[in-house]
Amino acid sequence: MGRIYWGYSGSMSDSGRRRKFTPLEAIFSLVAALCAVLLVGMLASHMGEQRGRENAAAAYRREGVGKSIPLVCARGTPVEIADCVHKEVVALVDQSHDQQDLNVQEQLALFSLMALILSAVTTGATIWALLYVRGTLEATREAVEDTGRATSAVLEANAIARASLEGAKRTAETQLRAWMGSESTITGLMIGDDGKPWGVGFRTHWKNVGQTPALNAGGSMRLLRVPPDFDTEGPELLDPVDRNDHLSFAAPGQGIGTGPATMTIAELRDLAEGRTRFILRVWVFYNDFFSDTRHVSEVTAELFPAQLRLWELEEGKVPQIEMRMVSKYNRST
Structure with a gap:
């Protein structure tokens, strides 16, 4: 499997180096993007389904209240009937509140799960970004080292050229000077x-x-x-x-x-x-x-x-x- 090249493609020093991404880094980037898309889709789908269930439950309760109260509170004195209707309405309201609390808890749990997944994806993206920055810094460091080596080579070549020139000058002077x-x-x-x-x-x-x-x-x-x-060879x-x-x-x-x-x-x-x-x-x-x-x-x-x-x-x-x-x-x- 070949390598994928992204980003800056200009030359750095004398090596023309470009930032290289391995297939594993490319696959990780694609998976992170797909996870983000799936996360948003799942959240939108769940919120739509939950809203539909809540509307259906509310309609069913309204319809049940209309049918159950006449049957339960059909007998008795007017005071007893009014008290019965009141109790049934209060019970239905409490039931509705309990269902709403349960729905809120389910949404909070879902949001917590989504936040956990999003945090994991963000952490992975952060790690990938750090790896990318480290790779870029390594490439920059290698380019600086290459430039330093090239500069040292140029300076050494200049020193050799100067030494050769000085040597040639001294040789010419030695050949031409007075003796x-x-x-x-x-x-x-x-x-x-x-x-x-x-x-x-x-x-x-x-x-x-x-x-x-x-x-x-x-x-x-x-x-x-x-x-x-x-002693003629002495220093005297x-x-x-x-x-x-x-x-x-x-x-x-x-x-x-x-x-x-x-x-x-x-x-x-x-x-x-x-x-x-x-x-x-x-x-x-x-x-x-x-x-x-x-x-x-x-x-x-x-x-x-x-x-x-x-x-x-x-x-x-x-x-x-x-x-x-x-x-x-x-x-x-």
């Missing part, structure tokens, strides 16, 4: 006023390998002298310092230099003989076009003498010094 990288570190002789070399110097060249210019670029170089047992190395002097503009493919950092001949001798170690720290700070973030690139290397012949310095030759990167302190942001 400063260490291109080379050169070693040269340091010549005194007397024309003789007194040590060596180091200078690092930074190059913009990005797609857009580097702004406010400035770098520094430090040569750190540490004991032989120093000098942190980069952002110096705001000598800021430069570096277009894509162009660069800036940092340095020099110098070592004397005595320090070179200590390095060659293992009495000390030297660590070269180089960094550059800069901005890009896409944010106010201050980026930094840094390179850290430990110096080792490959073929250090100090007498070659007097001949104007640059000694060979090996640089080994310290991975912990090499980064770009």
Whole structure:
């Protein structure tokens, strides 16, 4: 048996939900209506029959009074006849009153029964109405929940879209922004006023390998002298310092230099003989076009003498010094 659809048929949220009535609810509604019709019909029929019986009884009593009084009160003196007629009339009136009281009681009983039936029907109709309201509220609640879920899905989709857009934007900025990288570190002789070399110097060249210019670029170089047992992976190395002097503009493919950092001949001798170690720290700070973030690139290397012949310095030759990167302190942001 199929379902019967009544009432509002418009869509609610995205489900197009309509209020559905089961066959049991439909049958109950029809039975309640038929009971009300039958109740009214029975009441009208009974009242018509009762009125007819009362009229017939009244006519019969009038006719009986007319026939019985002459027969009962035919003999006696005029006073006795008058008294007899009076008694018969009073008796007939009392009988009529008793019949009327009985009829009233029967009508009251009938009305009480009808009221009971009507109360039962009303109670059933009230229960049905409450079920209908509950079903409507449930449908409304489900529609609100569907709407809430749809809204949450839309908000989640928007959040995903925004995150994707932000991700794409960051990716594009990362690909297009300026990137400063260490291109080379050169070693040269340091010549005194007397024309003789007194040590060596180091200078690092930074190059913009990005797609857009580097702004406010400035770098520094430090040569750190540490004991032989120093841990290069520890936290004791000098942190980069952002110096705001000598800021430069570096277009894509162009660069800036940092340095020099110098070592004397005595320090070179200590390095060659293992009495000390030297660590070269180089960094550059800069901005890009896409944010106010201050980026930094840094390179850290430990110096080792490959073929250090100090007498070659007097001949104007640059000694060979090996640089080994310290991975912990090499980064770009």
